[in-house]
Amino acid sequence: xxxxxxxxxxxxxxxxxxxxxxxxxxxxxxxxxxxxxxxxxxxxxxxxxxxxxxxxxxxxxxxxxxxxxxxxxxxxxxxxxxxxxxxxxxxxxxxxxxxxxxxxxxxxxxxxxxxxxxxxxxxxxxxxxxxxxxxxxxxxxxxxxxxxxxxxxxxxxxxxxxxxxxxxxxxxxxxxxxxxxxxxxxxxxxxxxxxxxxxxxxxxxxxxxxxxxxxxxxxxxxxxxxxxxxxxxxxxxxxxxxxxxxxxxxxxxxxxxxxxxxxxxxxx
Amino acid sequence: xxxxxxxxxxxxxxxxxxxxxxxxxxxxxxxxxxxxxxxxxxxxxxxxxxxxxxxxxxxxxxxxxxxxxxxxxxxxxxxxxxxxxxxxxxxxxxxxxxxxxxxxxxxxxxxxxxxxxxxxxxxxxxxxxxxxxxxxxxxxxxxxxxxxxxxxxxxxxxxxxxxxxxxxxxxxxxxxxxxxxxxxxxxxxxxxxxxxxxxxxxxxxxxxxxxxxxxxxxxxxxxxxxxxxxxxxxxxxxxxxxxxxxxxxxxxxxxxxxxxxxxxxxxxxxxxxxxxxxxxxxxxxxxxxxxxxxxxxxxxxxxxxxxxxxxxxxxxxxxxx
Numbered sequence: 310x311x312x313x314x315x316x317x318x319x320x321x322x323x324x325x326x327x328x329x330x331x332x333x334x335x336x337x338x339x340x341x342x343x344x345x346x347x348x349x350x351x352x353x354x355x356x357x358x359x360x361x362x363x364x365x366x367x368x369x370x371x372x373x374x375x376x377x378x379x380x381x382x383x384x385x386x387x388x389x390x391x392x393x394x395x396x397x398x399x400x401x402x403x404x405x406x407x408x409x410x411x412x413x414x415x416x417x418x419x420x421x422x423x424x425x426x427x428x429x430x431x432x433x434x435x436x437x438x439x440x441x442x443x444x445x446x447x448x449x450x451x452x453x454x455x456x457x458x459x460x461x462x463x464x465x466x467x468x469x470x471x472x473x474x475x476x477x478x479x480x481x482x483x484x485x486x487x488x489x490x491x492x493x494x495x496x497x498x499x500x501x502x503x504x505x506x507x508x509x510x511x512x513x514x515x516x517x518x519x520x521x522x523x524x525x526x527x528x529x530x531x532x533x534x535x536x537x538x539x540x541x542x543x544x545x546x547x548x549x550x551x552x553x554x555x556x557x558x559x560x561x562x563x564x565x566x567x568x569x570x571x572x573x574x575x576x577x
Numbered sequence: 578x579x580x581x582x583x584x585x586x587x588x589x590x591x592x593x594x595x596x597x598x599x600x601x602x603x604x605x606x607x608x609x610x611x612x613x614x615x616x617x618x619x620x621x622x623x624x625x626x627x628x629x630x631x632x633x634x635x636x637x638x639x640x641x642x643x644x645x646x647x648x649x650x651x652x653x654x655x656x657x658x659x660x661x662x663x664x665x666x667x668x669x670x671x672x673x674x675x676x677x678x679x680x681x682x683x684x685x686x687x688x689x690x691x692x693x694x695x696x697x698x699x700x701x702x703x704x705x706x707x708x709x710x711x712x713x714x715x716x717x718x719x720x721x722x723x724x725x726x727x728x729x730x731x732x733x734x735x736x737x738x739x740x741x742x743x744x745x746x747x748x749x750x751x752x753x754x755x756x757x758x759x760x761x762x763x764x765x766x767x768x769x770x771x772x773x774x775x776x777x778x779x780x781x782x783x784x785x786x787x788x789x790x791x792x793x794x795x796x797x798x799x800x801x802x803x804x805x806x807x808x809x810x811x812x813x814x815x816x817x818x819x820x821x822x823x824x825x826x827x828x829x830x831x832x833x834x835x836x837x838x839x840x841x842x843x844x845x846x847x848x849x850x851x852x853x854x855x856x857x858x859x860x861x862x863x864x865x866x867x868x869x870x871x872x873x874x875x876x877x878x879x880x881x882x883x884x885x886x887x888x889x890x891x892x893x894x895x896x897x898x
Contacts (some may be wrong), residue, residue, distance in 0.1 A: 326765065340886045342850060344716045350719055362832075417716075422687075423696040446832065451714050454687035454697050461691025466657050468761040469684050472825065482766070486825045487680040488779075488834070493766040494655070500762075506815065506832060507825055540697035543723040546709065551720050554857070556811035557878040563891040566863065566881045574878065576783070577807055577896060 317380035326380040327498075329356045330436065331368045331383050332429065332443040332455065333399050334360040335392045337417060339448050345550045352417035352449075359395045362444025364511040365504040369474060371403040372441050372509065378476045380441075385432060389414050393527060401514035401522035405417075408432065409529045412539070419448040424539040426458035426485050431535045433463055438499065440481065443469070445470055445503040464561035472507040588616030588707045591644075593653070593663060593676040593685060596622060598891075599881040601637060601744060603747055603780045604677020604736035611734040612675050613742075614704040617641045619671075620749075623651035624660055627750070630848055639742050643751045650759035653768075654681045656688045660758040660840060663689040667729060672707070678733040678835070690731035697731040698723060700835075702738040703719045716831040717854035736779060737837035737858060770823055775801075778827065781810035784838040784859070788814040788852075790845015790866065794822040799886070800844060801891040812836065814852050830855035844885045848873025865889065 336354040338344055338556030345351065359367075373379040384399035385408040386392045396407035403561040410428050413422060419425075429441070446453030460467035467473070472491065485492045486505050513524070532539060560566045570577045590612035593762035595602035600722040605620070620634045623646040631645045636746065644666060650658045663674060674689060676682035678700045690697040709724045710732060712854075750788070785800050785807070799810065804811050813823040813828055829836055831854040841859035846852065848864070848871055856862070857876060864877040866886045874880040881888060 325788060337715070339716075339851065343718055343732075345719055349611075350715070361727070367688055375810075415626065421696050423691075423694075448831065449713075449715055451716070451819065451831065452692075452697075452699050454699060457684065457687035458691040458697070460656075461660060463687035467684070467688065469865060470680060474862075489769075490768065490770040490826055492653075495764045495766055497606075497762045500889045505825075506819070517619065531799065541726050542727050545721055546724050547720075547722040548587065549715075549720045551713070551717065554876060554878075556863075557862070557876075557880060558884065559874065559880045563888045563895070566865070566879055566888075568893045569879050570840065570861070570863060574840070576861050 327373070327378060327439040328381045328383065328436070329373060329379050329442060330383045330385055330432070330438040331363070331366045331370045331399065331404065332441070333363045333395045334419070334444070334447045335366065335386065335388050335395045336360045336447055336449040345548050348548055350417065350548055351383065357391070359398050360447045362443050362446060362479065362504055362506070365506065365508050366442040367399050367404060368403050368511040369504060373476060383408060383436065385410070385429070386460045387532070388412055388419050389427055393520060395529055396524050398514060400525050401519040402512065407527045408527070409527050410532050410535065412530055412532045418421050418447070420539050421541050421543065422452050422455040422458055423542060424537060425455050426462055427537045428535055428546070430479045431537060432460045441501040441502055443501065447504050454522070455503045457496045460501040463499075466500040467503070468496050469503040469556060470505045471502050472505050472561050473509060474502055474508065586616040586707065588672045589670055589673060590618045591666060592614050592618055592620045593659070593674065593682070594620045594622045595636055595677060595679060595681045596624070596633070599630045599633055601633055601689070602677060602679065603741055606637065606681045606741035606744065607736040608675040608677045608734040609637060609742040610739040611701065611704050612673060613639050615673055615707040619644055621646070621663070621666060623648060623659065623756070625649045625652050627651070631751050633744070635751055636745055636747045637742050637749070638746040640747050640749040643749045644754045645751060646756045648753050648756040648759070653765040654685065655765060656685045656765055657760045657763045658757070659685045660688040661694055661760070664692045665757055666754055667693065672729055674729065674731045676733050678735050682733040686731050686733050693729055693731070695729055695731050696725065696728040697732045697733070698725060701732050702735050706862040711888065713854070715729040715774045716850045717857060718738070735835060737835050740755045740837055759845040771826065775804070776808060776810040778810040778812050778829070779834055779836055781808075781838055783807045783809035783840045783842070784812055784836050785809045785842045785844065786812040786814065786856070787817060787844055788846030789816045791817060791822065797822065799889045803889055803896065806893070806896045814846055814849070834881065843873055843877070844889055846873055848876055
């Protein structure tokens with residue numbers, strides 16, 4: 310409440326009251342290898358974690374807050390009941406508030422990026438954040454589309470594959486990782502940032518903060534309350550494991566390696 | 578012959594082209610090949626002096642029509658400018674909007690899809706029919722076939738999964754399209770691009786990759802020495818890029834680049850899931866690692882358990898001979 314009324318009084322320093330929303334997804338831990346059985350991805354019982362790119366997004370938002378460029382960081386997740394745990398982690402790391410859009414149980418990867426982006430669009434209209442920081446991709450479905458879809462739906466600029474973010478005077482300067490090196494773009498607020506690996510090194514939550522985060526309130530809403538059509542556009546016709554490569558050989562010496570590559574594989 | 582095939586296929590494809598100094602990007606050529614599986618292909622090129630670069634696209638075999646939009650605001654591939662342009666062009670009845678899976682394609686295609694209320698399909702490795710596509714999930718450990726119900730299909734195409742359309746032998750018609758107004762909410766500042774005379778990682782026939790075993794940036798010289806006679810590109814794992822030994826554009830893996838060269842030679846690379854996701858379609862995989870238990874030995878066609886600091890220089894001198 311307080312924060313909503315203040316900017317008009319202190320119009321000269323609106324940047325210090327910036328509001329940031331970070332998207333967080335609960336995914337199968339990146340170190341775990343999933344298996345496919347009976348045309349289903351076997352993700353039950355596997356170790357789950359915060360999507361690694363989202364940890365980087367959270368860290369960036371917290372750092373902006375520590376630099377007093379941001380007043381409030383709100384973490385949001387779209388997922389089943391268990392997804393609450395990633396919001397607890399986000400709050401233990403320093404996010405001020407958390408919103409959980411609760412979806413029915415089901416496939417591990419949850420809703421499609423388009424549905425998630427539409428949910429975020431609704432939240433944007435309600436909360437009016439200045440900045441969204443999302444991970445550049447979720448390591449389960451590997452789509453890498455939610456930030457761009459959100460920016461497109463809201464018709465606001467996007468800074469994808471960000472390795473550096475500088476906020477000043479209502480603008481964000483984003484250094485992006487592109488195929489040939491780096492690119493710097495300047496975006497008007499509000500905008501959407503998609504965090505790449507090199508943006509920062511996420512911190513670990515401290516135990517007292519983990520305890521405190523357990524008691525914090527989560528704004529939990531059922532997905533049906535948002536009036537967003539979440540029916541999937543893509544039907545999974547088949548899921549399989551990729552064909553295994555045929556077993557290779559171990560060679561004993563550099564000479565043998567050269568011989569195999571030169572005479573057998575004929576690649577050098 | 579081609580004509581007849583087209584009449585059976587119901588699609589009408591627009592490939593959003595990525596150009597570098599007047600040359601068509603390899604991933605765009607792969608997207609043209611993917612597009613021809615569902616219908617006649619048009620390409621879209623935009624920028625300052627786009628008409629000039631359009632000539633290169635018109636020569637690409639299989640392309641029927643090249644759409645040209647002139648405008649300085651398209652010059653740097655900004656998605657805020659491209660998405661409205663694509664939206665204005667799609668109205669001409671296109672059913673498929675493709676681009677290569679590149680930093681450009683990944684940036685632009687989903688934003689354009691949002692404008693059309695479509696769910697984009699990224700990094701397609703196979704086109705089954707006009708609505709059914711194959712892609713990987715979970716760092717390449719799951720192959721998923723999806724059928725889309727979107728009337729217009731937006732997708733990025735994995736460059737290493739499709740042959741590149743030949744850059745000669747085409748004779749496309751060149752058509753100008755109206756430029757959309759500049760958005761003005763984003764501004765390109767600069768590109769910091771490493772000047773290099775070495776082969777491009779994603780199109781090189783041979784690729785040599787260094788992992789944590791290289792220890793520091795200076796030691797990459799060993800790989801460069803071997804790469805030269807092999808005309809190979811040099812890549813890196815995430816660990817060494819994070820350590821600051823190599824620039825990010827050298828990273829191969831789930832979140833970096835995907836390569837599928839004739840020869841992939843990994844030196845001091847352990848073979849983490851995330852790295853393997855970016856190179857497992859290589860024709861021949863060879864690994865040099867002093868750790869006999871490295872998971873990469875299960876993936877490699879040829880594995881050598883030896884200190885890379887001994888083995889690589891030795892191999893270099895043998896190759897030179």
